[in-house]
Each structure stands twice: as C-alpha cells, then as structure tokens.
C-alpha cells in the first residue's frame with residue numbers, strides 16, 4: 590500500500606473540489622501522509638469510525654495545541670473519565686428541554702429580523718447577507734451576550750476559528766488569532782463575573798451555576814466552554830444552511846417534495862450533513878502504533894479523520910455520491926443521535942453535544958426561508974464555489990426570488 594500518491598490535500602486542485610479525490614484516496618491511499626502538516630489522513634468509513642470510537646488508542650490530546658491556546662482553557666472534548674461525564678451532562682442539559690425551546694424562539698426572531706429587509710428586494714446572498722450574521726446572532730442570544738456587539742464578536746470569532754481550522758499558519762496569522770482570542774477572553778471576564786452574581790436563563794449563567802455529582806466549573810473552564818460554543822455553534826451553521834439550499838435548488842424534484850411536506854426537512858438536513866459535512870476533518874493523536882490497511886501509523890502521530898470521504902464510502906452508503914433525502918441507509922431520526930451512520934457529528938464519547946440544537950436551528954430557519962424557493966434562481970453570472978479544508982462551505986449563494 591502506498592502512503593503518498595501524488596495527491597496532496599494541500600493542493601489547489603484538492604481545495605477546489607475535494608470530493609473528486611475521495612474515491613481514489615479511499616481505494617489507493619486510505620492512509621495518506623501529508624508531510625507539510627505531519628499528519629495521516631484517513632478516508633475510509635470503517636477506519637474513521639474506529640479512530641473516533643477507540644478512545645484508548647486515539648486521544649483528543651491534539652486539542653492541546655490545536656484549540657486550547659485560543660479557547661483560553663481546556664474544552665469538553667479534551668476531558669476524560671468522571672469529569673468529562675459530569676461536564677458533558679451540564680452542557681447537554683443547557684441544550685435540551687425548556688432551554689432548547691427558548692433557543693428556538695431566538696432562532697425564529699433573528700431569522701425573521703434579518704430576512705425582512707431582503708424580502709422587498711427579492712434578492713439576497715444566503716451566505717454573506719443572511720447566514721453569517723444569523724449564525725453569530727443566534728449563538729450570542731443562546732449565550733446571553735449582547736447582539737449589539739455582533740460585528741466585534743464575529744471578528745474575534747473569525748480569528749479563533751482560523752486558528753482551529755488552519756492546517757498551516759504563518760507566525761503573523763498565528764499572532765492575529767491569539768490576539769483575537771485574548772480580546773475575546775477579556776470581553777468575557779466581566780460578563781462571567783456578573784452572571785455568577787446574578788444568573789439568568791442564558792447558557793453562560795447555566796455553565797456558571799451548574800453542578801453535576803458535586804462538580805462545578807471554574808472561570809477558566811466556563812471561558813473555554815463559552816468560546817467553544819461560540820465557535821462550534823457559529824462556524825458550521827451558515828455553511829449547513831447554504832449547502833442545504835444549494836442541494837435543494839440543484840434537485841428541483843426533491844425541493845418540490847420538501848416544499849409540499851416540510852416534515853421532510855430533517856431528512857434533507859441529515860442528507861446535507863452526510864453529503865457535504867461542514868466539518869470535514871477531526872484530529873486525534875495515536876497513543877500507540879496502529880495499523881490501517883497495512884500501513885502503520887506511529888504512536889504520537891496526528892491522525893485526521895476525513896469526514897467527507899468517510900460519508901461517501903460505498904461500504905457505508907449505497908450510491909454515496911447521490912444526494913437523496915429518501916435514502917434508506919440514512920435513517921433521519923438516527924442521524925442526529927449516537928446511532929448516526931454518517932460521521933458529521935463525529936462518533937463515540939465526544940460526539941457533538943449540539944446535534945439536537947443544530948437540528949432545531951436549521952429546521953426552524955429553513956422552514957422560514959422555504960417559501961422563497963418557489964421562484965428561486967441563482968443570480969445571473971454566479972459561479973458556485975466552496976472554500977475550506979477543515980470547515981467547508983459555499984463562498985456565497987446569491988439568490989433571486991422575485
């Protein structure tokens with residue numbers, strides 16, 4: 590088996606359309622070593638699943654260098670054992686029940702407000718006019734931060750996200766990202782102090798006051814979790830929404846079905862997540878030598894799970910390159926739980942805690958925007974382009990809907 594086969598995941602060709610390369614990677618170099626990032630890229634569904642679920646052999650230690658510097662403390666995914674279980678329960682509790690109902694209300698209000706000015710114009714860029722501000726503002730509402738500061742917070746978030754998702758960073762960019770994170774931390778410090786004294790119904794208050802099995806969170810942990818939620822709830826959300834609408838516009842038959850029966854939206858969202866996962870890479874550290882398809886990944890190495898490639902593995906899905914909201918192997922209800930067959934929320938102990946929230950968020954906003962699709966077309970001269978290797982989504986999606 591070859592380890593490197595001329596494809597580079599850092600090439601322009603790969604960046605333009607990674608999906609074209611996935612079959613070859615899975616078949617010829619399922620363990621692809623990339624010297625410039627010193628990482629092993631895994632593309633087969635069964636290998637990715639194994640890495641994400643064998644917590645002894647593959648740890649989240651990578652996050653210490655890949656996330657902690659901008660999270661300003663350890664995040665949930667870095668923790669293990671009883672501490673992890675307790676704190677994960679606290680976070681999950683903040684995203685279910687009455688909390689989730691309040692969050693859905695915030696989704697609705699933000700979406701309606703942002704959409705209003707574009708309705709009379711009959712034209713809107715779903716990424717830059719709507720999706721991006723929508724994703725940031727909803728997250729700020731959930732956290733109980735001031736929506737009036739959204740541009741500033743979006744800028745800082747940009748630096749944090751760049752740090753986590755860049756495969757290579759120049760020293761200048763690195764400095765910029767760390768600077769954003771430090772400013773964000775300074776912004777949060779007095780907010781967290783206030784919420785400890787006068788807690789409200791928002792997520793920051795819940796993280797400050799929550800206890801599970803006698804375990805509570807320190808200021809440093811609350812800060813890290815708040816920055817984690819800011820990044821995790823914002824970064825993939827506008828991408829998922831834009832990808833969903835792109836797929837529906839490209840498949841008018843399925844669009845008409847969803848339009849007739851909005852009950853199909855969860856299936857359309859789940860298939861969007863499988864077909865084009867907004868988070869394409871999940872890093873782990875090999876704790877001991879591990880063999881995949883005859884290639885040994887050495888202990889201490891960084892392994893990147895290629896979620897987009899795994900989700901299109903014919904061993905896991907029939908006709909994997911086809912977008913089909915009715916595919917039986919997707920099982921919509923399961924798609925947002927630990928039993929999901931696609932790996933877009935990860936898998937195992939650290940599987941996304943925001944999956945149910947995301948489902949509610951995208952379902953709510955998509956239902957609101959769906960009527961626009963009756964007369965929708967891409968604006969004249971528009972050429973569809975995606976960007977990003979770690980998180981990936983449309984650069985823009987200018988729609989005419991008059």
Ligand code: 2IO
Pocket residue numbers: 652656664666753754817820821824825868870871980
């Ligand atoms: C810093 C890519 C934004 C997460 C990490 C612990 C983030 C973690 C993820 C997703 C989305 C990010 N990893 N959500 O892949 O919380």
